[in-house]
Amino acid sequence: MLEESARHRPGISTRTLLILLSVVLLGVSSAHAAKNTLQRGNGAEPETLDVHKSSGVPAAGIQRDLFEGLVAEAADGSLIPGVAENWTLSDDGKVYTFRLRKNAKWSNGEPVTAHDFVFALRRGVDPAVGSGYAFILWPIANGEEITKGKVKELNRLGVEAVDAHTLKVTLKAPTPYFIGMLTHPHAYPVHPKTLERHGDKWTRAGNLVSNGAYRLTEWVPQSHIRLERNPHYWAADNVRIDAVVFHPTENTSTELKRFRSNELDITYDVPPDQIAWVEKNLAAQFHNTAYLGTYYYALNLTKAPFRDRLGLRNALAMTIDREILTGKVTKGGEIPAYAWVPPGVNRYAGATVPWKGLSKAERLARAKKLYAEAGYSRDNPLKVQILYNTSDNHKRIAIAISGMWKKALGVETELFNQEWKVYLTTRKARQFEVLRAGWIGDYNDANTFLELLKGDVGTMNPAGYANSEYDALMRKAEKETDLEVRAGLMQKAEEILLKDLPIIPIYHYTTQHLVSPRVQGWVDNVMDVHPTRFLSLAP
Amino acid sequence: MIRRLASAVPTLFIIIAIAFFMIRLAPGGPFDRERVVPPEISANLNRVYHLDEPLPKQFVRYLGGLARGDFGPSFKYRDFTVTELIAAGFPVSLKIGLLAMAAAVLLGVGLGAWAAQRRNSAADHLVMGLAMTGIAVPNFVVAPLLSLVIGVYLNLLPVGGLGDGGVRYLLLPVISLALPQVAYIARLSRGSMLEVLNADFIRTGRAKGLTERRVVFRHALKNALTPVVSYLGPATAAIVTGSVVIEQIFAIPGLGRYFVQGALNRDYTLVMGVVVTYGTLIIMLNLAVDLLYGVLDPRVRSRE
Numbered sequence: 092m093l094e095e096s097a098r099h100r101p102g103i104s105t106r107t108l109l110i111l112l113s114v115v116l117l118g119v120s121s122a123h124a125a126k127n128t129l130q131r132g133n134g135a136e137p138e139t140l141d142v143h144k145s146s147g148v149p150a151a152g153i154q155r156d157l158f159e160g161l162v163a164e165a166a167d168g169s170l171i172p173g174v175a176e177n178w179t180l181s182d183d184g185k186v187y188t189f190r191l192r193k194n195a196k197w198s199n200g201e202p203v204t205a206h207d208f209v210f211a212l213r214r215g216v217d218p219a220v221g222s223g224y225a226f227i228l229w230p231i232a233n234g235e236e237i238t239k240g241k242v243k244e245l246n247r248l249g250v251e252a253v254d255a256h257t258l259k260v261t262l263k264a265p266t267p268y269f270i271g272m273l274t275h276p277h278a279y280p281v282h283p284k285t286l287e288r289h290g291d292k293w294t295r296a297g298n299l300v301s302n303g304a305y306r307l308t309e310w311v312p313q314s315h316i317r318l319e320r321n322p323h324y325w326a327a328d329n330v331r332i333d334a335v336v337f338h339p340t341e342n343t344s345t346e347l348k349r350f351r352s353n354e355l356d357i358t359y360d361v362p363p364d365q366i367a368w369v370e371k372n373l374a375a376q377f378h379n380t381a382y383l384g385t386y387y388y389a390l391n392l393t394k395a396p397f398r399d400r401l402g403l404r405n406a407l408a409m410t411i412d413r414e415i416l417t418g419k420v421t422k423g424g425e426i427p428a429y430a431w432v433p434p435g436v437n438r439y440a441g442a443t444v445p446w447k448g449l450s451k452a453e454r455l456a457r458a459k460k461l462y463a464e465a466g467y468s469r470d471n472p473l474k475v476q477i478l479y480n481t482s483d484n485h486k487r488i489a490i491a492i493s494g495m496w497k498k499a500l501g502v503e504t505e506l507f508n509q510e511w512k513v514y515l516t517t518r519k520a521r522q523f524e525v526l527r528a529g530w531i532g533d534y535n536d537a538n539t540f541l542e543l544l545k546g547d548v549g550t551m552n553p554a555g556y557a558n559s560e561y562d563a564l565m566r567k568a569e570k571e572t573d574l575e576v577r578a579g580l581m582q583k584a585e586e587i588l589l590k591d592l593p594i595i596p597i598y599h600y601t602t603q604h605l606v607s608p609r610v611q612g613w614v615d616n617v618m619d620v621h622p623t624r625f626l627s628l629a630p
Numbered sequence: 631m632i633r634r635l636a637s638a639v640p641t642l643f644i645i646i647a648i649a650f651f652m653i654r655l656a657p658g659g660p661f662d663r664e665r666v667v668p669p670e671i672s673a674n675l676n677r678v679y680h681l682d683e684p685l686p687k688q689f690v691r692y693l694g695g696l697a698r699g700d701f702g703p704s705f706k707y708r709d710f711t712v713t714e715l716i717a718a719g720f721p722v723s724l725k726i727g728l729l730a731m732a733a734a735v736l737l738g739v740g741l742g743a744w745a746a747q748r749r750n751s752a753a754d755h756l757v758m759g760l761a762m763t764g765i766a767v768p769n770f771v772v773a774p775l776l777s778l779v780i781g782v783y784l785n786l787l788p789v790g791g792l793g794d795g796g797v798r799y800l801l802l803p804v805i806s807l808a809l810p811q812v813a814y815i816a817r818l819s820r821g822s823m824l825e826v827l828n829a830d831f832i833r834t835g836r837a838k839g840l841t842e843r844r845v846v847f848r849h850a851l852k853n854a855l856t857p858v859v860s861y862l863g864p865a866t867a868a869i870v871t872g873s874v875v876i877e878q879i880f881a882i883p884g885l886g887r888y889f890v891q892g893a894l895n896r897d898y899t900l901v902m903g904v905v906v907t908y909g910t911l912i913i914m915l916n917l918a919v920d921l922l923y924g925v926l927d928p929r930v931r932s933r934e
Contacts, residue, residue: 139708146663221675223667239670294709312710312718313883314792338791340881344774348789349881351782512658512896519666528664551666 127628129610132346133337134359136313140294142276143215143222149359151276153337156318156623157301158279161189161208161258162270166625168535168616170271174203174280174302175258184265184572191256196323197282198306205252210283212260213245227277227533230266265572268536271437274620275534304330304624313339318623331627350376350605356628357610357621361603363484366423369605376605379424380615383532384600385433385540386425388477388492388525389553392593396473396524402461403473404592409446409458410499411492417598420491421484424603428596431585432540435617439537439578442585444592455499462500469501476505479527480514488597489527519550528553529600535618537581541565544588556593634920638913642906646696649905650689653898660705660896679705692902701906702899706892712903716885720907722792723877723884726800727869730807734865737808738815739858743851745816746823757816764813769872773806773879790881803880807872811865815858822854829853852926859922866915870908 137150163173175189195203229235232249236242249261282300305318340346343362413427479485493504532539546557568580701712781789873886892900
């Protein structure tokens with residue numbers, strides 16, 4: 092009897108199972124972040140907050156809130172006085188004299204002095220620090236020589252503290268973009284005593300002493316970095332946000348979800364495949380802005396098939412339909428590129444490829460002719476390999492371009508992808524035919540783009556391009572103090588470049604952010620800088 | 631047992647040696663960037679990080695550091711040592727992993743046993759159908775769906791980060807990590823439960839007049855657990871690798887992301903640190919599984 096009834100009364104009742112379930116699914120409470128705290132997405136975890144060792148955008152965004160250089164950026168990215176109240180330039184364009192604010196203070200209350208800047212700038216070129224961005228300070232006399240070990244004494248760098256609040260900087264040659272470069276983290280001051288006391292650990296929360304609008308209060312790697320307002324900052328009265336938390340969120344889809352559920356006020360990026368959705372559903376929060384960068388294909392000029400083949404290079408460049416590529420493939424509002432230097436660069440009118448004005452049909456006809464002249468035909472097509480670093484976006488673009496080349500000219504393309512570090516190795520050894528690459532300007536001046544293709548920059552020059560006429564114009568521009576004349580020289584150089592086409596410009600980058608309506612004071616700008624001190628939160 | 635413990639050391643050494651030399655085979659180095667640094671600077675960096683020494687010497691140096699519990703500096707995250715990064719990330723991964731494991735075993739065995747007793751009923755089919763789905767759908771699909779529905783649409787739980795470390799931040803990642811394992815363990819325990827319930831000693835138990843509760847919990851379940859226990863080894867490995875994906879999707883500051891990112895960045899010391907940590911963990915868990923076997927099945931003990 093027992094046995095029979097037991098079958099209908101199982102040992103594990105449904106109730107037991109429900110209890111098990113609720114053990115796992117514990118209670119849910121809700122709480123929300125403090126009111127006057129800004130939550131910012133930060134892309135990746137910063138590699139370091141040490142201004143002389145960092146290189147990435149994720150670090151720069153945080154450093155910009157922590158530190159202030161001689162010159163700073165306004166909400167719209169334009170240059171404004173930072174620690175330096177004003178400055179004068181000598182007649183030969185080589186000696187800057189900066190007058191520092193007397194009320195500029197470190198986050199521990201000590202004054203920011205010219206000696207701090209001397210200490211920091213010397214550290215910035217010190218080869219022992221091993222900085223990848225030391226070149227930012229190379230316009231200063233002896234800067235390059237010290238980094239490269241040709242001059243051993245750090246005190247021979249052309250910087251001098253005339254008194255506690257006067258800094259004299261001597262340049263190697265007139266450098267019109269030097270003031271702009273001073274906004275780079277590499278030119279920020281550091282607090283000498285903190286470095287002496289804490290060594291490599293000086294950037295930790297609790298150790299770090301900074302001179303910007305904010306100070307570092309918490310750093311949990313890969314989780315968040317919390318800054319709170321620096322009460323000693325000279326303009327602290329105008330800082331309206333009490334705290335800002337940076338969240339490294341590499342996965343852009345996750346970042347979008349965190350924004351949608353109000354965990355983030357500002358995103359670092361928008362996933363490319365979600366841009367259409369965002370444009371439709373979050374139009375008011377979506378900020379899509381031209382950026383100082385160019386996406387391009389480099390052609391290897393050091394070997395066949397592109398060495399000495401001007402016509403062939405032009406044929407390939409003309410048959411890429413940039414409007415279709417940006418409109419149908421990348422879809423991020425990118426600007427089709429017919430130039431190397433992106434639009435929006437200070438004091439620079441720019442040049443374009445000579446055939447920009449031709450219609451698509453005319454371009455095609457010209458390209459076909461050039462292709463035939465280079466000795467290729469449908470029966471004897473050019474066979475070429477495109478190398479790109481592994482990424483869906485690069486792959487889609489490469490597929491589209493190879494399709495365009497195939498259709499227009501019959502070119503047979505092989506796509507070849509490599510993981511980033513392998514790609515860098517192959518690129519450095521110039522073992523490619525066509526290489527996808529991108530370049531983001533380090534400062535707002537045409538030089539940051541044009542110098543990449545000088546003949547003497549070694550493996551940095553992606554194509555192995557060397558044109559003595561181009562190099563001569565660039566050398567002349569470097570020495571020219573008249574800004575108009577200088578811009579004209581660089582423009583002439585870019586025209587030569589766009590005729591030679593060692594690189595094929597494809598599009599100019601855009602940056603994408605989502606900004607919550609409660610954030611006020613956000614201004615889109617080509618440098619993509621948005622210091623927290625100019626933002627505020629609606630109540 | 632001591633013999634098993636002793637064999638763990640050479641196993642770990644072999645793992646370390648293979649990982650150390652394998653990652654050096656990959657082209658590119660930790661300091662390679664798009665912006666090429668002057669050779670003088672890269673020489674300096676290599677000297678500071680001892681990358682200019684011959685590989686065997688670096689290996690010996692690394693082992694020496696390990697013996698002192700020092701994993702070396704991170705090449706990528708230059709403000710931290712690998713030991714610090716692991717000390718920050720490992721407890722997070724461990725917490726999520728253990729919770730997911732506990733949830734998987736509790737729910738999996740519970741559901742499996744529950745379904746076994748309702749063999750061929752609608753409830754059984756429902757549970758097994760769901761389990762099949764759970765196994766078939768990978769967690770990189772489940773996780774974003776969960777965070778979209780529960781986090782964004784219903785706004786019940788946070789979709790990313792650890793916040794204050796509260797339970798509400800852990801729920802979604804733990805559930806996403808546990809789901810495939812729940813499904814697998816449910817199927818496994820249902821099968822073995824069915825087998826055991828038909829065994830002679832269960833019939834004897836019932837004949838003796840034991841309550842059904844006692845039969846199921848005391849006799850059947852204990853024996854049915856053996857295959858589940860032996861699955862715990864692979865399950866741990868699955869949860870460790872699964873956490874790489876889950877930590878990315880939920881922006882969790884765990885160890886998982888260092889596994890992939892470290893390798894891509896050629897952050898040699900960080901990759902090694904993660905390999906050593908996970909290697910030790912898996913070896914230890916396998917030992918624990920062996921011990922548990924002995925507790926559950928006396929025959930295993932006598933054979934040793």
